[in-house]
Amino acid sequence: MKQVITLQINGQPREVTVEPRTRLLDALRDGLQLTGTKEGCGNGECGACTVLVDGRAVNSCLMLAVEAVGSAITTIEGLAQQGQLHPLQEAFRQHGALQCGICTPGMILAAKALLDEQPRPTRDEIRFHLAGNLCRCTGYQKIIDAVEAAAAALAD
Amino acid sequence: MLPFDYQRVETLAEAVAVLGQDPAGTRLLAGGTDLLVFLTDQKLRLGRLLDAKRATDLPGLEVNGALAVGPNVKLRELERHPAVAARWQALAQGASAVGGVAIRNRATLAGNLGTASPAADTPPALLALGARLELLGPAGRRELPLSEFFVGPGRHRLQPAELIRRVLLPAPPPRSGSWYTKLATRQAMDIAFVGVAAALSLAADGTVASARLGLGAVAPTPVEVDLTALLAGRRLDEDALAAAAEAAQVASSPIDDKRCSALYRRAMVGELTRRGLRQALAQAEAAL
Ligand SMILES: Cc1cc2nc3c(=O)[nH]c(=O)nc-3n(C[C@H](O)[C@H](O)[C@H](O)COP(=O)(O)OP(=O)(O)OC[C@H]3O[C@@H](n4cnc5c(N)ncnc54)[C@H](O)[C@@H]3O)c2cc1C
Ligand code: FES
Numbered sequence: 537m538k539q540v541i542t543l544q545i546n547g548q549p550r551e552v553t554v555e556p557r558t559r560l561l562d563a564l565r566d567g568l569q570l571t572g573t574k575e576g577c578g579n580g581e582c583g584a585c586t587v588l589v590d591g592r593a594v595n596s597c598l599m600l601a602v603e604a605v606g607s608a609i610t611t612i613e614g615l616a617q618q619g620q621l622h623p624l625q626e627a628f629r630q631h632g633a634l635q636c637g638i639c640t641p642g643m644i645l646a647a648k649a650l651l652d653e654q655p656r657p658t659r660d661e662i663r664f665h666l667a668g669n670l671c672r673c674t675g676y677q678k679i680i681d682a683v684e685a686a687a688a689a690l691a692d
Numbered sequence: 693m694l695p696f697d698y699q700r701v702e703t704l705a706e707a708v709a710v711l712g713q714d715p716a717g718t719r720l721l722a723g724g725t726d727l728l729v730f731l732t733d734q735k736l737r738l739g740r741l742l743d744a745k746r747a748t749d750l751p752g753l754e755v756n757g758a759l760a761v762g763p764n765v766k767l768r769e770l771e772r773h774p775a776v777a778a779r780w781q782a783l784a785q786g787a788s789a790v791g792g793v794a795i796r797n798r799a800t801l802a803g804n805l806g807t808a809s810p811a812a813d814t815p816p817a818l819l820a821l822g823a824r825l826e827l828l829g830p831a832g833r834r835e836l837p838l839s840e841f842f843v844g845p846g847r848h849r850l851q852p853a854e855l856i857r858r859v860l861l862p863a864p865p866p867r868s869g870s871w872y873t874k875l876a877t878r879q880a881m882d883i884a885f886v887g888v889a890a891a892l893s894l895a896a897d898g899t900v901a902s903a904r905l906g907l908g909a910v911a912p913t914p915v916e917v918d919l920t921a922l923l924a925g926r927r928l929d930e931d932a933l934a935a936a937a938e939a940a941q942v943a944s945s946p947i948d949d950k951r952c953s954a955l956y957r958r959a960m961v962g963e964l965t966r967r968g969l970r971q972a973l974a975q976a977e978a979a980l
């Protein structure tokens with residue numbers, strides 16, 4: 537049974553047609569063409585689909601779109617402001633913290649949730665927070681470097 | 693995913709009423725970190741998902757001597773709660789051992805019990821700490837010790853249309869401590885080979901007053917082992933630890949599976965029992 541719902545995405549109300557079984561991930565990608573959010577496993581294992589729901593990192597493949605009504609959602613498209621990359625995006629670029637890029641939106645959003653909660657995390661804390669985000673390309677070290685650098689940039 | 697209906701309810705009583713219309717075809721949707729995986733993989737077919745997360749009468753996390761945990765308390769909230777980490781440490785550790793942060797931002801304690809996996813990470817701690825469940829159903833509220841809740845893999849003693857309203861933990865006795873150890877290949881996002889929680893309290897003279905274990909992934913259900921009769925009045929020396937480890941092994945009936953062998957599980961449940969009791973003892977001694 538299709539229905540039109542309104543989701544608050546990156547500060548804007550957006551109407552989208554969904555079924556009860558439509559995952560938040562599909563509402564974003566297929567319904568709203570916000571294809572920055574990626575699907576890896578579809579089972580909560582890889583973190584590629586991570587978005588922020590009310591400021592917290594969530595796997596959008598394990599949430600129904602209808603469950604998200606009434607919550608504030610941030611996707612990777614919401615990070616750059618007036619053409620300026622977010623410091624995390626800038627740091628990933630500077631540190632070569634991405635290769636194929638599939639894990640990157642989820643990594644950056646999981647890192648943003650961490651930095652919003654804890655502005656100067658240790659490297660171990662960064663690892664702990666990103667443990668649910670898999671990367672097949674980079675070997676992770678550069679991702680940790682980038683998050684550390686972004687934390688420093690944000691603190692300035 | 694096959695199609696289903698989705699319904700939000702305003703109160704838990706309404707949830708019970710809606711569950712009662714078709715108990716077999718309806719499930720409560722908490723964090724969805726199990727349910728949506730089962731639905732995606734088509735291991736489960738449901739007519740309706742019931743969302744009570746915004747019910748107005750939902751109990752939250754209450755600490756006043758004892759601890760009570762409502763249906764929508766996220767594992768991430770439990771692991772970060774200072775009073776939980778200080779007084780029911782094994783539970784904070786068990787909650788923190790589940791998945792990754794994004795999973796724990798959604799996953800609930802009630803959902804971890806509702807799935808009734810023998811390898812789940814919070815039941816050992818809850819069993820060691822003496823948890824009871826407050827259930828709400830068509831006949832009203834009742835309480836059940838968690839040790840009587842699990843029946844087998846994926847099976848528990850909830851009646852049709854009954855739900856978990858609160859998970860209740862008693863105030864820890866004086867001079868007590870608790871510890872959960874998860875053995876797995878990876879530090880996160882992995883299922884336990886074996887999980888052992890130990891809780892103990894000491895008498896004023898430093899001998900054991902009470903001790904209990906919760907074991908995960910070594911039997912068709914999480915297992916409670918009451919060690920009080922074995923250890924009360926004794927010092928927790930190497931002999932006592934060996935006796936406790938043997939009791940844990942006797943209570944286990946592990947299987948071989950793709951993760952590891954029954955033999956390994958049996959050895960490790962003994963070792964993790966020793967480690968857990970030593971850690972719990974160190975905490976309890978700090979309060980002597
Ligand atoms: C990638 C990944 C990693 C994971 N890692 C672990 C791990 O390391 N350790 C571990 O233990 N688990 C793990 N899990 C499993 C899962 O996250 C937990 O079992 C979680 O606690 C389930 O809670 P939920 O709120 O998401 O439940 P849901 O999926 O919403 O529900 C699970 C079941 O409980 C029932 N239920 C929910 N609330 C109630 C209630 N109040 N009363 C009665 N029944 C209820 C539901 O109807 C359903 O049958 C993992 C899952 C994923 C996807
Ligand atoms: S696609 Fe959601 S966690 Fe992999």
Ligand code: FES
Nearest residue numbers: 635636671672673
């Ligand atoms: S950059 Fe390719 S998966 Fe991370």
